Amino acid sequence: MNDIRDEKIRRFSNYRIIEHWVLLITFIILVLTGLSQKFYYLAVSQWFILRIGGIDSLRYVHHYTALVFLSLVTVHVIVAVSGIVFKKWRPSMVITGKDFTDAADNIKYYIGMKDHPAACDRYNYKQKFEYWVVLMGAIVMIASGLVLWFPVFATQFLPGEIIPVAKVLHSNEALLIFLIIAIWHIYNAIFSPEVFPLDTSIFTGYISRERMISEHPLELERMEGTDTGERGADIGVDGIEAKS
Ligand code: HEM
Numbered sequence: 001m002n003d004i005r006d007e008k009i010r011r012f013s014n015y016r017i018i019e020h021w022v023l024l025i026t027f028i029i030l031v032l033t034g035l036s037q038k039f040y041y042l043a044v045s046q047w048f049i050l051r052i053g054g055i056d057s058l059r060y061v062h063h064y065t066a067l068v069f070l071s072l073v074t075v076h077v078i079v080a081v082s083g084i085v086f087k088k089w090r091p092s093m094v095i096t097g098k099d100f101t102d103a104a105d106n107i108k109y110y111i112g113m114k115d116h117p118a119a120c121d122r123y124n125y126k127q128k129f130e131y132w133v134v135l136m137g138a139i140v141m142i143a144s145g146l147v148l149w150f151p152v153f154a155t156q157f158l159p160g161e162i163i164p165v166a167k168v169l170h171s172n173e174a175l176l177i178f179l180i181i182a183i184w185h186i187y188n189a190i191f192s193p194e195v196f197p198l199d200t201s202i203f204t205g206y207i208s209r210e211r212m213i214s215e216h217p218l219e220l221e222r223m224e225g226t227d228t229g230e231r232g233a234d235i236g237v238d239g240i241e242a243k244s
């Protein structure tokens with residue numbers, strides 16, 4: 001007999017899988033090469049800087065990885081906006097009033113005031129929070145990073161105070177975004193009891209039917225046509241046709 005834990009449903013396209021890998025790799029390189037500059041006085045930073053060939057090589061790696069990161073974010077935004085505008089993708093990462101009521105309902109569920117958790121769609125409120133923190137953080141890092149990289153050019157258009165402002169923004173946002181990913185995202189993707197030892201969906205593209213039922217019941221209903229009469233019709237913001 002078919003076990004629903006073995007039944008797989010396509011959640012992410014190959015494009016999303018590659019995009020997440022590029023994000024993961026560039027982010028780790030930027031954090032390592034950036035934070036070792038911020039905490040240059042630590043022994044571990046000095047060991048890392050020497051291993052990479054000195055401060056000039058470290059900055060070189062930071063800058064050219066930053067260009068890949070910049071391209072990734074730009075392509076992501078262009079694909080998302082044009083998908084929603086021209087291809088009529090569902091804007092599934094947009095925050096709605098339901099996210100706030102879902103969060104409140106889940107708190108009630110956890111303290112025993114409700115007998116079932118909120119029924120979420122393609123992305124729940126925690127995933128949307130992470131997504132927007134990373135996207136907004138990336139835009140701040142790119143803008144401030146470009147000012148630090150090309151200070152003379154930037155001050156042809158902007159007041160000189162922009163340089164120390166960019167420095168403070170870049171340095172502190174780096175720590176914030178790193179902590180959010182290291183604590184919140186890694187908890188949700190690895191240590192959360194629902195997915196432990198690893199949520200493999202963004203690497204394989206597939207999620208179990210069991211998890212779709214408990215975590216994304218509204219998307220599953222739409223995919224299977226139980227609410228619209230259309231089967232396999234969810235085209236998310238990531239542009240994949242999620243097939244049942
Ligand atoms: C998530 C992405 C990024 C992280 C975590 C990050 C982190 C950092 C950190 C912690 C520093 C040291 C700041 C200090 O000394 O207090 C730094 C410096 C710098 N970053 Fe980034 N950064 C990121 C993306 C970028 C991007 C996209 C660019 C350029 C487009 C960039 C360009 C620079 C520049 C020019 C510096 C000044 C030091 C140098 O010349 O290498 N960074 N970064």
Ligand code: HEM
Nearest residue numbers: 023024027028127130131134181185189190199200201202
């Ligand atoms: C060990 C490392 C990582 C693992 C295991 C992991 C795992 C995952 C998984 C399973 C998802 C899909 C969640 C869903 O079902 O929607 C996801 C989404 C995402 N990941 Fe990662 N990830 C890792 C590292 C990173 C890093 C370094 C970043 C960089 C900033 C990142 C940013 C994102 C974003 C923005 C999303 C979409 C929002 C969401 O669904 O949570 N991830 N990741």
